[in-house]
Amino acid sequence: MKTKLKLLLTTTALILSGIGIAGAQTTPPPPVSAPAPAPSVTLPADSVNKAKKDTVPAVHKPIPTLKVGIMGLNHDHIHLILSEYRKGNVNIVGIAEPNKKLWEKFGKAYNLPDSLFFEDLKKMCTTRKPAIVLGYNEVGKHVDIVETCAPLGISVMVEKPLAATLEQAKRMEFLALKYYVKVLTNYETTWYPSFQDAYNTVKLDSVGMIRRMVVHDGHQGPREIGCSEDFLSWLTDPVLNGAGALNDFGCYGADLMTWLMKGQRPIAVTAIARHYKPNIYPKVEDDATILVEYANATGQIEASWNWPFGIKDMEIFGAKGYIHAFDKDSVELKVNNRVRGYKATPLVSPADAPVAYFTAALQNPLRNPDDRSSLKYNMIVMQILDAAKRSIKEGKRIVL
Numbered sequence: 001m002k003t004k005l006k007l008l009l010t011t012t013a014l015i016l017s018g019i020g021i022a023g024a025q026t027t028p029p030p031p032v033s034a035p036a037p038a039p040s041v042t043l044p045a046d047s048v049n050k051a052k053k054d055t056v057p058a059v060h061k062p063i064p065t066l067k068v069g070i071m072g073l074n075h076d077h078i079h080l081i082l083s084e085y086r087k088g089n090v091n092i093v094g095i096a097e098p099n100k101k102l103w104e105k106f107g108k109a110y111n112l113p114d115s116l117f118f119e120d121l122k123k124m125c126t127t128r129k130p131a132i133v134l135g136y137n138e139v140g141k142h143v144d145i146v147e148t149c150a151p152l153g154i155s156v157m158v159e160k161p162l163a164a165t166l167e168q169a170k171r172m173e174f175l176a177l178k179y180y181v182k183v184l185t186n187y188e189t190t191w192y193p194s195f196q197d198a199y200n201t202v203k204l205d206s207v208g209m210i211r212r213m214v215v216h217d218g219h220q221g222p223r224e225i226g227c228s229e230d231f232l233s234w235l236t237d238p239v240l241n242g243a244g245a246l247n248d249f250g251c252y253g254a255d256l257m258t259w260l261m262k263g264q265r266p267i268a269v270t271a272i273a274r275h276y277k278p279n280i281y282p283k284v285e286d287d288a289t290i291l292v293e294y295a296n297a298t299g300q301i302e303a304s305w306n307w308p309f310g311i312k313d314m315e316i317f318g319a320k321g322y323i324h325a326f327d328k329d330s331v332e333l334k335v336n337n338r339v340r341g342y343k344a345t346p347l348v349s350p351a352d353a354p355v356a357y358f359t360a361a362l363q364n365p366l367r368n369p370d371d372r373s374s375l376k377y378n379m380i381v382m383q384i385l386d387a388a389k390r391s392i393k394e395g396k397r398i399v400l
Contacts, residue, residue: 064088064089064090064091064355064359065091066090066091066131066132066359066362067091067093067128067129067130067131068090068091068092068093068130068131068132068133068134068355069092069093069094069095069096069124069125069128069130069132069133069134069154070092070094070095070096070097070133070134070136071095071096071097071121071133071134071135071136071137071145072096072097072135072136072137072138072141073095073097073099073102073103073105073106073136073137073230074097074099074102074136074137074138074228074230074231074233074234075135075136075137075138075159075231076227076228076231077136077159078106078136080354081134081136081354081355082106082109082110082112083110084355085110085112086110086111089355090355092116093116093128093129093130094116094117094118094124094125094127094128094130095112095116095117095118095124096118096119096120096121096123096124096125097117097118097119098119098120099230100117100119102230103117121133121144121145121148121149122148122152125148125149125152125154126152130154131154131155131362132154132155132156132157132182132358132362133145133149133154133155133156133157134156134157134158134186134358135156135157135158135159136159138164138234138240138241139158139159139161139163139164139234139240139241139242139247140163140164140165140168140234140237140239140240140241140242141240142156142158142162142163142164142168142172143163143168143169143171143172145158146171146172146175146176146183147171147175149181150175150176150178150179150181150183151175151179153179153180153181154181155181155182155183155184155358155361155362156181156182156183156184157182157183157184157185157186157354157358157373158183158184158185158186159185159186160185160186160187160188160251160252160255161185161242161247161251161378161381161382161385162183162185162251162375162378162379162381162382163242163382164239164240164241164242164243164247165242165382165386166382166383166385166386169378169379169382170379172375173375173379176375182358182361182362182365182375183375184358184361184373184374184375185255185372185373185375185378185381186354186373187251187252187255187372187373188252188312189252189255189256189312189314189372190354190357190371190372190373191347191351191352191353191354192312192325192327192328192329193328193329193343193344193345193346193347194325194326194327194328194329194330194331194344195256195314195325196344196347196351197325197331197344197345198314198316198323198325198331199259199260201323201333202260202316202318202323206318206321206333206335207316207317207318207319207320207321207322207323207333207335208318208319208320208321209296209297209318209319210260210261210296210297210316210317210318211296211297211298211317211318211319212297212298212299212300212315212316212317213253213256213257213260213297213298213299213300213314213315213316213317214299214300214302214314214315214317215252215253215256215257215299215300215301215302215313215314215315216302216307216311216312216313216314217249217250217252217253217301217302217303217304217311217312218245218248218249218302218303218304218305218306218307218310218311219305219307219309219310219311220305220306220307220308220309220310221277221280221281221286221305221306222235222236222248222305223236223280223281224280224305225310235248236281236283236284237283237284238283238284241284242385243284243285243288243385243389244281244283244284244285244286244288244305245284245285245286245287245288245303245304245305245306246271246273246285246288246290246303246385246388246389246392247385248303248305249303249304249305250288250290250301250303250384250385250388251381251385252301252303252312253290253292253299253300253301253302253303254290254292254301254380254381254384254385255372255377255378255381256314256372257292257299257301257384258372258377258380258381258384259371259372259377260316261294261297262370263370263376263377263380264294264295265380265383265400266292266293266294266299266383266384266387266400267293267294267295267399267400268293268387268397268398268399268400269290269291269292269293269384269387269388269391269397269398269400270290270291270293270391270396270397270398271288271289271290271291271387271388271389271391271392272288272289272392273285273287273288273392274286274287274288274306275287276306277305277306281305285392286304286305286306287303287304287305287306288301288302288303288304288388288392289301289302289303290303290384290388292384312327312328313325313326313327320335320336321333321334321335321336322334322335325344329343329344330342330343330344331343331344357373361373383400387400
């Protein structure tokens with residue numbers, strides 16, 4: 001009896017307590033039924049991983065709609081775009097490559113379906129109808145991509161430099177203008193926050209009028225840093241690459257100077273080349289220095305496969321200050337003997353990466369016709385490189 005009375009009093013206290021809580025609320029919550037316990041299921045690890053891969057991109061990342069084609073797999077920069085494909089950042093609809101051994105190599109490395117591969121570029125383009133084709137082949141064959149794609153109304157973006165020779169570049173320009181397509185050039189330094197920061201500083205007149213520019217580009221050598229044999233087979237060939245270090249790395253400085261000088265064409269170019277490693281690179285120079293003369297400024301391009309380390313930096317000397325972009329992010333600014341070092345502000349899309357850039361370029365064909373990737377600026381780059389090669393051959397200053 002005592003036990004029953006105790007139980008009754010406890011129950012009553014709980015009920016009254018519940019009424020007090022409910023009374024304190026403006027709107028009593030609706031009754032909630034406890035869900036039935038889910039059955040215990042153990043999924044295989046690969047199923048869990050697949051579920052994550054299948055669900056996360058669908059929620060957070062829209063599937064790219066721009067159809068992208070690839071020409072060539074023998075340029076080691078191909079890893080960059082295929083990594084973007086694997087992340088779901090680019091919609092590659094076809095890859096043209098005559099060497100089937102490279103199909104197998106990259107198919108396995110990036111889990112590419114066999115249906116993506118074609119031996120012939122034109123067949124890939126007419127079958128898959130990409131909006132743009134990216135060139136990852138020999139520089140001397142960039143012109144062949146444009147010959148095929150331009151009449152089909154397909155734009156092209158190639159890895160730097162634009163072409164192996166000025167004559168090839170002129171043909172590419174003619175086709176681009178005839179068929180109203182974009183022909184763009186991809187430089188790694190275009191996506192460097194530090195270089196954009198330096199450009200913005202010059203534009204604000206913080207260092208005064210540019211008087212001198214010095215650009216260093218290169219590394220220990222393509223063989224020394226472990227480039228693939230497929231890449232080396234044409235990179236070190238004077239016809240397929242157009243030169244050695246002069247074309248491979250000299251193009252960076254020529255492009256940056258053209259950008260900084262707002263598209264001015266130089267008045268003269270003088271260059272020297274060195275062949276420090278003929279046993280490794282028997283056919284081409286491995287070091288070049290190019291002096292670029294403007295009406296009111298001088299540029300010096302130092303391109304080499306003989307640096308003791310990898311380097312891509314830029315110095316700008318103005319009438320009242322100095323800027324040094326050390327690497328991708330680091331900048332030093334010196335004005336009135338006051339020195340400030342800092343990290344540049346990260347770039348924002350579409351100026352931060354090639355895929356976003358060319359997508360925007362195709363959607364807005366009249367925007368940014370005078371930037372580092374533009375055909376207009378890269379025709380000037382090709383004139384500088386051509387004059388440099390002529391200067392080396394003839395041993396004299398070349399007036400443009």
